[in-house]
Amino acid sequence: EVQLVQSGAEVKKPGESLKISCKGSGYSFTSYWIGWVRQMPGKGLEWMGIIYPGDSDTRYSPSFQGQVTISADKSISTAYLQWSSLKASDTAMYYCARQRGDFGGDFDYWGQGTLVTVSS
Amino acid sequence: QSALTQPASVSGSPGQSITISCTGTSSDVGGYNYVSWYQQHPGKAPKLMIYDVSNRPSGVSNRFSGSKSGNTASLTISGLQAEDEADYYCSSYTSSSTSYVFGTGTKVTVL
Numbered sequence: 746e747v748q749l750v751q752s753g754a755e756v757k758k759p760g761e762s763l764k765i766s767c768k769g770s771g772y773s774f775t776s777y778w779i780g781w782v783r784q785m786p787g788k789g790l791e792w793m794g795i796i797y798p799g800d801s802d803t804r805y806s807p808s809f810q811g812q813v814t815i816s817a818d819k820s821i822s823t824a825y826l827q828w829s830s831l832k833a834s835d836t837a838m839y840y841c842a843r844q845r846g847d848f849g850g851d852f853d854y855w856g857q858g859t860l861v862t863v864s865s
Numbered sequence: 866q867s868a869l870t871q872p873a874s875v876s877g878s879p880g881q882s883i884t885i886s887c888t889g890t891s892s893d894v895g896g897y898n899y900v901s902w903y904q905q906h907p908g909k910a911p912k913l914m915i916y917d918v919s920n921r922p923s924g925v926s927n928r929f930s931g932s933k934s935g936n937t938a939s940l941t942i943s944g945l946q947a948e949d950e951a952d953y954y955c956s957s958y959t960s961s962s963t964s965y966v967f968g969t970g971t972k973v974t975v976l
Binding site: 780782789790791792794804805806807808840842845848849850851852853855856857858 | 866868899901903905910911912913916917922952954956957958962963964965966967968969970
């Protein structure tokens, strides 16, 4: 059974750093792109970027380029999303998801989400 | 990059059919057959309902169907049921940034 299990909720202060994780199981982790999606409170979905764990090829949305870093450790089947200096506007639910194919961009399996709250 | 445009809300009675539109440009929806649709119930992760414009993943009801004409994609839900009440999002590849973009989202209400 394909599963993506994300790390738990985080409460941070502005300016702090953070790295959240997404562990894949039940499939070949290195053969599928993993993406990250932001959902701010009461708002819609936003595509942040994707990574191919097989070779760490990474693509970012222009809206998130330079704001976050996506990485992966294929040895432990885990993808990461990290911030070096959080802002209050980073408060959101973050989902990781597996991209079904190489080109379609659709996500067929999703993690349960990680709620990040940034508040002083 | 701009989100694809969806109506904020669509409603229908049980048993009826409804259609949700997703309007983009020739750089995204109109230029590629990489449109997908997601259903999201409150407090839950999104669920893939349609990929590559009109394909249903295994396990998704055949009451859900997708199509595209020009720069607008559509999701049709036939035989509307109470469980279909949720938010729906489209997504497309966009060549303007060689990435992907979601739609603004549509709240479906079953009357």
